[in-house]
Amino acid sequence: MLKESILYESVGELAKRIESKQFSPVELTEAYLERSQKFGPRLNAYARLMPVEALDQARAAEKDIHRGHYRGPLHGIPYAAKDLLAVKGVQTTWGAKPFAEQVFDYNATVIEHLKNVGAVLLGKASMIELAGGLGYSYASASLQGETRNPWDTSCWTCGSSSGSGAIVAAGLAGFAIGTETWGSILCPSAFCGVSGFRPTYGRVSRRGAMALSYSLDKIGPMARSAEDCTRIFAAIAGHDPLDRSTLPVDRAAFTYSPAADLKRHGLRVGWLANVWKEYEPGVAKAIQAAHKILPRHFASVKDAALPEGPWEEVAGVILQAEVASSFGELIRSGRVKELHDPQGRVGGYANLTVSGGDYTTAQRVREILQKKMDALFETYDVLATATLPAPAFPLTMSLDKGFSSPDPLGAIGNLCGLPALSVPCGFTEKNLPVGLQFVGRAGDDAAVLQAGQTFQHATEWHRKHPNLR
């Protein structure tokens, strides 16, 4: 059986070992399956493990590699997919009781892309019901129950990609796929101390993914390093004729090229000092330390400020109107009552009352705000600040209390479809991870990923892992 430390290695490191035949995809899959069977239930990390299918895929990968058909760094690497991505013939619950028996007869495009590069699907990661689109107040808002944070199992992982965060942090798979409408990749990445990447809107096909908000939903990787995110993003990005929201071929595709990335000119960082109203002291300390080291590794680091909003209001109205469309039938039929969270059962009704006029006004303001943000990126390549002002909070705490601070950057990033990456940058006194986020111009995913890699070349935070027993 493989050592625990190997299971925490990055995709890049695992890939080298597989390519050089130090161990096989089957051995690696068996090791992750055993660990997932041991810790998965304790953390509520999986909606479903798929051992039979995973071992079949691993054996196929092994055979391919043995024949000399190595397909690249994801070949034979086990991963988990958030349970809102369709996998042919397997239950896809969207984390919600009304969809508990739902089975699709096709794979989501992201699953197909990963299959094509030989990645091994280990299972479906647990998630917040309907990705939290109808509102929720507690970590328990999931068909699978609350997901526990591997760093402190009395704390939450954040959502809605809860299981994806726990799986990567606990070393249960090589990487995971999450989705974000507003904070659902970045927040679990920060709370769980992993690297999570939200691509530019339209670069990754959403075909086969649960639609929550058509103009806000994105799919991205959660992994153990920014470099891993880059590799995974290269595999899943691209135009999809079956998803009309994807960008054209030349603007959606992304090529992984480590040498080219590192040769790129140094990045200009805009440091957002006043995004968060207040910081929890442990987070403030870690963020200040991160801020101090940036000038040594980036071309420039200057204080920046966000343009005037109203960011959260516009994002909120658009989200509510689009959710009223995507889940209108669930609300009107009354089946929404089957959701677990008390807020989720009633939160969608107000959405039904958003008028077409207000939705259109929000879209008009959005256009203006997008231009304002684009102008800011004339001065900076990336913006940086804490991913969140507080670390993971207790499972029983209400989200109103846990997320009491306004989140303008989350609203901006998602409203404008901007790429963002959260990387670990330290720990609080209670040994809970702290995240640093980089946000880039729409389409400049490479700058954001390069910023994360640069930071991780200078730090070791991403190599820390929890001590699960």
Add this chain to the structure above:
Amino acid sequence: MNNSKGLKINRREFARGAALLSAAMVPAGIAFNEPPAAASNSQLPEDAEKLSAESRVEAEARFQQIMSQYGSRFDSEEQKSVRDSCYGLQRSLERLRAFPLENGAAPAVYLKPLLEREEKPQSAPAAGAAPTAAAKKP
């Protein structure tokens, strides 16, 4: 030629119909701008104080609209939650509507015409029929 003639309405009729429809959806007291009977000040959510008088009326109308359609589904705690969300939404709308917009400011999303049909293979033309423009494409 036009078999939908009977369904045709002009813009003025459409607008009048829409106005009548929206008036019908709002409880009478609200429509005439009277304070809603259901909401005493002690029941109002915290957000109510931050809203203008017009917005409070609108938020309450939203709530009443939901209650008139789905009220039997909620217990008192849930009703409070629905009312809170109506007032929360209203706060966002108030700020959104206060944003200065020029008449020509277009929305962020734009129509992406469905052109795929031009790339799809056409059904076989009848003998002697001229090839379509799409069929001539390489």
